[in-house]
Amino acid sequence: MKKPVFLVTGNDLAPAALALLRDYEVVYAGKAPTEDDIVALCRRHDPVAVIVRYGKVGAAAMDAAPALKVISKHGSGTDTIDKPAAAARGVQVVAASGANAAAVAEHAMALLLACAKSVVALDGRMRGGHWDKSTHKSVELEGRTVGLIGLGAIGQRFARIADAMGMRVLGHDPYAKEVPAHVERADLETIWRESDAISLHCPLTADNAKLLNAQTLSACRKGVIIVNTARGGLVDEPALLEAVRGGQVHSAGLDSFAVEPMTAQHPFLDEPRIILSPHVGGVTADAYVKMGVGAAQNALAVLNR
Structure with missing residues (x-):
């Protein structure tokens, strides 16, 4: 008898996750599946x-799979899944929330530190034969204020790291019921006005698209550092580039972008004060296993009800 199928929109899954799916046939969509690829499969x-790693899962894919019961995200962000379409078809959407929290929080802090300490610029200068000890001044983060959105x-987890470094932590999240003692709740206007650095940790929704734009960036402290390891759509990219070049923003560390992969002609590539990484904040060996196992367990929990 043919086994029921799990479709993975990627080219692999952690062995520990595959062990949980031994009663199912696992089909892979490949490294970078398009929506049409996923519909065809x-x-x-x-x-x-369906375990979602890459690509988008929309209504067409759901209609092509009448047996579909659950769509499970390999990670926490479900913006690539058409949730209203899933709800209308009785398909449950679940996510491995928190599985990559340590990895992403560490990466966000790495980007903040790289911006504050001019790590990339100084590395390039030294490789060019320069020794800037007598002229360079970095930003010290102890005593500074970081504003977290999400x-x-x-x-x-990022807040814990920042607090341990002696930073004041402001946090904005209308959906958070409990906030740690080291985080001060703040509205967005306070975040803009008082933060020396802002780090984004919220999902992308219709309401917060381009949350960081020309207006909100102009409301920030001059010289603010921007970090985004969440979703590229939270940032108005031309406005951020202008704010960096104009000095309103000291620098930015970005791990996500409006269009991914980033195009070869993207203007961020010519701006040295914008530090880039290819959406790998949650990609560590440990997180790969935790996300895979979490995605498999969440899907099986729905199927086994």
């Missing part, structure tokens, strides 16, 4: 579950 295999598992 759904039509061919009629999966009972206080989920990632935001709260």
